[in-house]
Amino acid sequence: MASDTGTDLAAPARRGPYAKTAKRRQEIVDAATNVFATRGYHGGSLRDISRQIGLSLTSVVHHFPAKSDLLAAVLENADHSADWFLDRARAHGVKSAILDVVRHNLDRPELLRLLAIVSSEASDPEYPAHGWFVKRYENLAAELERDIAHDIQQGRVPSDVDPEQAAHLIIAVWDGLQLQWLLDPAQDMPGRMDRALDRLLG
């Protein structure tokens, strides 16, 4: 999986063919995020993606030979903020870290829509990214479980909270509130998540 797209772009001194390739790849990944987010993975074609950025299909296929390679790059790109979340959760607690991500996500409905569609499609074991999504949820739950246990140690969360259960319920309510917000953007997603966390970690 291509995990270097974002960091390559972040290095401003890079020039020449490498920088150009990285820029082109990122353009394709952004276009794919958009197309998959509106038409789903099965419904969006490499042709749609190449058209959106005025590239030839051959050029897209040169960077991403199969549609599933492109999906992998889109998903990796979407999960880039994981390290930042970790630091924040350790320093200020799970609740504060989650609410920061929720507020940050208000600016990227297309990406949330894509993740919602593709994670639902990927629940089918036949789906190309099935394993990736199963692993993603396992990792998310395990990480959150550790962070909640840490919060209990620090006295930020009462000790009658079961970290494993709470982790799964928090991920669930988070996914569900995102969906409700995507359907009706007038919903106060951070406010609702705040109350959910008080109940689930209270």
Add this chain to the structure above:
Amino acid sequence: MASDTGTDLAAPARRGPYAKTAKRRQEIVDAATNVFATRGYHGGSLRDISRQIGLSLTSVVHHFPAKSDLLAAVLENADHSADWFLDRARAHGVKSAILDVVRHNLDRPELLRLLAIVSSEASDPEYPAHGWFVKRYENLAAELERDIAHDIQQGRVPSDVDPEQAAHLIIAVWDGLQLQWLLDPAQDMPGRMDRALDRLLG
């Protein structure tokens, strides 16, 4: 929208062309549920659906002129159990009614997958069933809010619970736990939902 498919089939004495039409429609709706559940709405074609039950495309189009008609029929069919839920919630409380539905849903992963995919896709305002899904979530939340208020009146739920907030959080955690279960069927979905309801209505 075709809302008579299920009830027509439930009347065993029906014979002749009407019964045949109803049976054929239900076959098509079942096949469409399956195809949309595995390939999404955009990814599944009328041709895939007709192939699955060995019908001609013309025959499918005769019953459902547009793919969006078929999606409407599938969604109506999926929401058939609403009245039953209502009665149960009034008699035994929201928690008991929800856990009954969650247990019942263990037998129909394909339908849950379809609803998860299509509700995510439908969050895009351009999507054919967008209005239907926005309305569905509004109705669900309003109904649950009334049921929780009733539970508070009956002393089944403490009066510091905000029915409007709790309704949205319950729907969210429910959607999210279904997704986690679809990805990993070893998850104890009813057990997790039980704990979520204790926290959100406790």
